[in-house]
Amino acid sequence: MTLLRFKTVIAAATALTAVLPLNPALAIEGGASHYLPGAYNDFGMxxxxxxxxxxxxxxxxxxxxxxDGTTLGRFGAVHLDQDLWLNNFKLAWASDFEVLGARYGAALILPVVFDFNLSGSIQFGPHQVSGRNNNGGIGDIAVAPLSLTWKWGDVHVNLSQFVFLPTGDYAAEKVVNLGLNRWSFETLAGLTWLDADRGHEISFNIGFISNTRNAATDYQSGDELHIDYTVAQYLSEAFGVGVTGYYYTQLSDDKSPLLDRLDQARRFLNLPGVDGYRGEAAGIGPAILYSPEIGGKRVSFIGKWIHEYDVNNRFKGELGMLSVALDF
Structure with a gap:
């Protein structure tokens, strides 16, 4: 299938989901956010x-x-799905000096997309048009120039500021992009309570993300809020199990000329308006930690699986993450 034909399939599928009353289109431009479930919830985070x-x-x-796709009764249906293999390399630095009683630190995150595959189809009766496209490479780099961590007994509190840079490959005419062509600024606040004697842990993060306008498409994605949590039990110094999850919601409407045109089309058909395309989702799943000593240093291996539910205006799926962490 040619790229032009596939772009027509994806564009038509997205437009149909916007116009039809059953499911609105994807919130946050293209359903893509700098927020990644699973990356903010961890043991001792x-x-x-x-x-x-x-x-x-x-x-x-x-x-x-x-x-659930979007159906047109018995005459047609729209379907979109994606597969993503992503690797995040993170380098963090914890200093030995304090700011306002907190330990100062900084971090750099380099995302490498091994494969991002997007497919779509539109079916009208016995006729179906479908296509698939993929991409891979460097994504949008994130830096945290400010990270402050306080400690009071068993309670640890962190405040961080992240900046997502538009470094990933992007072109408005491409079906699958590695970057979002916008800056995002995230303020993240979190708390961890860890009872070292009994091995109990409760951790959570609250993040607020503000996005700039995508100049290539004149699309302004709304502000985002996410809450990530982990409840864990350490069975030994080197082994722990837990439950991890998240809640995501969009706080303000998306805005663009495209949405204005879709809103007019829906109202012309006596359908509800676009209503800002605000996204919402939640997810939950198990987590496991194994931290043996290797060469005199403790190395942590973490596995997580998150099942998404209560999803509105976003892709819905399953996420698996395998991590290794060490100091040097």
Whole structure:
């Protein structure tokens, strides 16, 4: 299938989901956000650590489809789904000096997309038009120039500021892009309570993301809020199990000339308006930690699986993540 024909399939599928009353189109431009479920919820995710450099590698597989597709009665249907293999390399630095009683640190995250595959189809009676496209390479780099961590007994509190840079490959005419062609600014606040004697842990993060306008498409994605949590039990110094999850919601409407045109089309058909395309989703699943000593240093291996539910205006799917973390 030619690229032009496939772009027609995806564009038509997205437009149909916008116009039809059953399911609106994807919120946040193209359903793509700098927020990645699973990347913010972990064992000891807000602990104040000793000064030094820390490395972490997260391998993520995410399979999802537009919830339930969109049907046109017995005459047609629209379907979209995606497969993503992503690896995040994270380098963090914890300093030995304090700011306002907190330990200062910084971080850099380099995302490498091994494969991002998007497919779509439109079926009218016995006739079907379908297509598939994929891409891979460097995504949008994130930096955290400010990270402050306080510690009071068993309670650890972190406040961080992240900046997502539009470094990933992007072109408005492409079906699958590695970057979002916009800057995102995220303020993240988190708390971890860890009872070292009994091995109990409760951790959560709250993040607020503000997005700039995509100049190539004149699309302004709305502000985003996410809450990520982990409840864990350590069975030994080297082994722990837990439940992890998230809640995501969009706080403000998406805005663009395209949405205005779709809103007019829906109202012309006596259908509800576009209503801002606000996205919402939640997910939950198990997590496991194994931290043996290797060469005199403790190395952590983490596995997570998150099942998404209560999804509106976003892709819905399953996420698996395997991670390794160490200090040097």
């Amino acid at each position: 807000n602990l104040q650590v000793p000064p030094g450099f820390y490395f972490r590698d997260d391998l993520t597989y995410y399979w999802a489809q537009f919830p």
